[in-house]
Amino acid sequence: MHTIQEIYEKWHEYAKGKDTEALIALYAEEAIFESPLVPAILDIENGVLEGKAAIRHFLEEGTKRRPNELVKWFRTGEYLTNGKILMWEYPRMTDDGEQIDILEVMEIEEGLISRHRIYWGWKGCMMISPALSKLLK
Numbered sequence: 001m002h003t004i005q006e007i008y009e010k011w012h013e014y015a016k017g018k019d020t021e022a023l024i025a026l027y028a029e030e031a032i033f034e035s036p037l038v039p040a041i042l043d044i045e046n047g048v049l050e051g052k053a054a055i056r057h058f059l060e061e062g063t064k065r066r067p068n069e070l071v072k073w074f075r076t077g078e079y080l081t082n083g084k085i086l087m088w089e090y091p092r093m094t095d096d097g098e099q100i101d102i103l104e105v106m107e108i109e110e111g112l113i114s115r116h117r118i119y120w121g122w123k124g125c126m127m128i129s130p131a132l133s134k135l136l137k
Contacts, residue, residue: 001111002026004081008088011106011113016073018063024056028112031055035118040131041065055116070127072099084108092123100124 002010007026014023027033033055038047041061049055074094080087085107092101101121106113120128 002108003111004079004083004086004108007106007108007111007113008079008086011104012073012075020056020059020063023059024052026113027052027055027116028109028114031113032115033058034116036120036125036128036132037062037118040128068100068127070098070100070123072096074099092121098123100127 011023011026013019014026029052030050031052033049034047036047038049038058039045042058049058072094073090074096075088075090078088085105087103087105090099090102090104092098101123103119103121105117105119107115
């Protein structure tokens with residue numbers, strides 16, 4: 001299917017370009033996706049999605065709610081991998097000011113994303129905390 005480098009390059013390209021169909025094609029059928037943005041966007045308590053249909057729904061909803069001036073898609077061009085896990089950062093500080101700071105962690109099996117976790121930094125957490133705090137009430 002895809003090499004680690006292809007997933008690194010294509011995931012960013014497709015997400016930035018709002019190409020949900022191409023993006024979801026990078027995921028395994030039974031993939032698991034975890035992010036604090038899931039309950040913020042979908043108004044559910046659980047931040048874990050299972051399967052391509054659930055992930056597609058989240059990606060479609062997330063795409064509808066952009067742009068945000070703090071989503072600049074800046075990254076350094078560097079990533080870490082051990083051949084099974086792929087990681088990279090969208091750092092808070094960019095060449096053009098601040099952006100939402102997140103760390104992407106993907107487990108790759110047979111050339112597809114089998115598990116995808118997104119960890120948010122303090123700047124990003126400040127942005128989604130109002131939506132998440134509503135779920136605690």
